[in-house]
Amino acid sequence: MPKQIAIIGLGLIGGSMAMALKGFEEFEIVGVDTDPATLDFAAGHGVADRLTDDAGAAIAGADLVFLCLRPKGIVDFLHAHRDDFKPGALVTDVCGIKTAIVDAAAVLPPQVGFIGGHPMAGKETSGVFHADGKLFQGAHYILTPRPGHRPEHLDLLRRVAAHIGCRDVVETTTQKHDAIIAYTSQVMHILAVAVCDDPDLFECRGFEGGSFRDCTRVAALDVPLWTQLFSMNAPALTKVIRDLEDNLRAYRLVLERGDTAALTQKLAWSADRKRRMNLE
């Protein structure tokens, strides 16, 4: 019998992960979902090698389990299924916050490993209908191994990351992940929705260029998912929002004073920081 990977939750990320994992070593990919329409679509599009709505049976046979539910769904699943995982298995997740998830994984018995994961890819759509086996290509794959993790588990996830096309694996702590992600991802989504709250939004058709399309792209977000991600990381996120309000206000005050020398100096400083970031 081949080794098995169970994907719990065939949404955009779970479905994409199942498709991207196709052909990974000798593993059979088992997709798990409770929604009949999702299972029908997955069956019709070859999303996984095998499909089931029985999560308990799937994880009992799986050597590697990906939890691809919303954050609260993952916490609930870990509590409900703590004794159903196969001894020696590795459990991981793909969630955009890590402290709450890794804390919840403390309920697992010692013979089941857990390493939190966050492949930094997404789309402004949701559901298996938009899943894409190439979604992770070029993305960072962040992992938050706990003290005492088994090296072969970490090695397995590194091979997964390579197979699905990630550019690299970044190891960090859950706390550092959540603080930085509040800045690099969460506040970008807050910005995108806040821009769309402007009363003139619908006046602007015909006047938008690339910067507007890029900044607001992620605004049509999955509301229940992002409500949970934001709420479960609120202290870090509110700090970043406050800092951004301050940085915007500083630009506004210079403009209101009509101080073009100070404006030039501020723009030169910020633009230089961006150039030094040198992102591809």
Next chain:
Amino acid sequence: MPKQIAIIGLGLIGGSMAMALKGFEEFEIVGVDTDPATLDFAAGHGVADRLTDDAGAAIAGADLVFLCLRPKGIVDFLHAHRDDFKPGALVTDVCGIKTAIVDAAAVLPPQVGFIGGHPMAGKETSGVFHADGKLFQGAHYILTPRPGHRPEHLDLLRRVAAHIGCRDVVETTTQKHDAIIAYTSQVMHILAVAVCDDPDLFECRGFEGGSFRDCTRVAALDVPLWTQLFSMNAPALTKVIRDLEDNLRAYRLVLERGDTAALTQKLAWSADRKRRMNLE
């Protein structure tokens, strides 16, 4: 002798315009710049049919003149060369603000037409070295004709817009242009630089996804250009920045209160507005 189009200033936009205009009807494209390195590069890359550093001679022979300088450069050029344009010619510009430019064009004699223009395309680089004849493909081309403009002049610019691949021509007033562009373009650039002011910027390598790359893409901006664009549209821009600060604060306060029901409601409202915008 063929009709002539003079492009004054072969920067990113002027150079791209010269290249995009290649083959436009029977016109000869004359590129004008005072920088020897720019003229050398333009000569080596076939940017225009003819090149010169003599703006006065170029505009004396041109039926259509594109002013592709920075905003203050355009204002100064109009004053310095008010009597040098060919009678019956159309003068236009490609500047991201319109009121200050069109006001300055009042110095032109009545036999020279002026229609303000803003093809909404750009890049986070500058200079002829980055010019691209495809830059305008799919962009909106905004025009601000003055009362009493000659219909054949407007028609000429519409044919230009079609030739360079713009998706449409949007006619508006200079005031409306400047108010909306403060929102759809200028504040996107302020946001991008303000995000780069975060002290954690350089900690975030390895943690950035598509939303961060998209939002900060335009931050490495041309400092003298944007200092002028922001300063010359400061009243509209500061209003939009203040509104955005308010919208961000509203999200922060809901998060600080821990009110997930209100957060869900706010996100659903904003995301729905974005979906209704339905930008390609």
